[in-house]
Amino acid sequence: MLRCMRVEFQRLFRQRELWIALIACALVALAGLIESTRNLRFRVYETISSAERHTLLNTSMGTLAVVFLIPILAALPNATSYVSERRNNAVSVLLPRCGARAYYWGKAAAIALTAFFLSCLPVLLNLAYCLIAYPLKPxxxxxxxxxxxxxxxxxxxxxxxxxxxxxx
Structure with a gap:
């Protein structure tokens, strides 16, 4: 099963859909920062308090847009994985080598871990962008x-x- 999961990870990271989704995650997180700071009064030489940081990250429309787009971005690279393998006859090559149960469990685990990574990435990038743009006052x-x-x-x-x- 680990061999099948390793093959699935290699195949997923070679797809351009995954890299497009990663770039889209970074752009969505940046758009979330811009949307959440649009109505915030901009102070050049001051830091914001932790209460303003909390509202900046949790109640803005930008952060809600990031949370709304997470399922779309997580499903994008994995949506055509099985269909493309059936079309290329990769399933008929992999099933005799590792067995059907190990193949499907490895594929499900690789897709679940990739989707989890893609779902956490925009939120963490939005947090990092907010920390970089607005340092915290102690x-x-x-x-x-x-x-x-x-x-x-x-x-x-x-x-x-x-x-x-x-x-x-």
Missing amino acids: FETMSFGVIYEQLGWANELRYTSAARSRSF
Whole structure:
């Protein structure tokens, strides 16, 4: 089965449809970045906060377009694989060598791994493009006492109830 899967991987990576799908993934991720940053006010010398980065990556139309196009891009290189093998009589050569079960399991595993790779690539490229285009501003370091004081002064009832419980 591993031999059949290796042959299927070699055959899939030699197809031009896979490379077209990889280039399309990169272009779709770049288009997603452009679409998501179109309405963002552009600041040249400032970095954006993590909240703006979160909305940039998760709620923009560009990212939704990437997620919408993932099944199309994942199915593109594998759609004609079996038909072209039947037309070229590659199935009749491979079946006696490795057996029908190993051939079909190897083919299914190779197609599933390639589709998984093609489905993860646009999302990861969109994330990488956003990280390159907009660097992240680091968080301010605060101790627990400062955070508790700010919470306590904002909610006086909580702060006074904690002080009263210590006095008894």
